[in-house]
Amino acid sequence: MIELRTPAELDAMRPAGHFVASVLTALSEAADVGVNLLELDALAHRMIRERGAESCYIDYHPSFGAMPFGKVLCTSVNDAALHGLPHDYVLRDGDLVSLDFAVSVDGWVADSAVSLVVGTPRDEDLALIETTERALAAGIAAAQAGKRMGDVSAAIGAVARDAGLGINTDFGGHGVGRTMHGDPHVPNDGRAGRGYPLKPGLVFAIEPWFMHTTDQIFTDPDGWTLRSLDGSRSAHAEHTIAITKDGPIILTARH
């Protein structure tokens, strides 16, 4: 079911968005060569406890997951594309890290992701991150009341294709509200003018993710982490946004 939020409900969702943004900012500053992924998860967990927030991940157990996730943060490194399960791994020079984080604050969810390189970056990795962020920005710009979800999807897909990247549409954005994953689905490619009409009060996450040289993934033996089939690196960017008559609001904007 697709729910539309009143202006008062959108205001009530803002603290969750601000908190998710503050955690991703702290994690981005903490991520560095020599830092263990479990330390990043512990930092996020500590911030959740201090805020009195509730993790959307720790007990998450959907059909595509082998067991409850058990951590509060997704850490996808290099060829890990999505749903990276934090494990005992120390970040190395040049690693491309995607951090995906969702919590509930006062009963409202926000979901956001950012990608970065620790240490000395490779030019191609910076370009992949830049393309992914540009696709996110294009999707947000297309998220105007009166348009349709296909306009958002088409805008994301066009950026990827212009950059020569393949697009995997198995996972994409989603409605966000009282729970992390709701309708509508927000594919990372599609046809303009088609799909669900964008009405004021619609809240959803837009989350492009692209791999350098493949559009195929497989599941790591850990049961969660999705990796590129050819070992090429992946980047991911995500914001939770709200449609308003005055244009989209980025609830998870970082300052």
Ligand code: MG
């Ligand atoms: Mg997310």
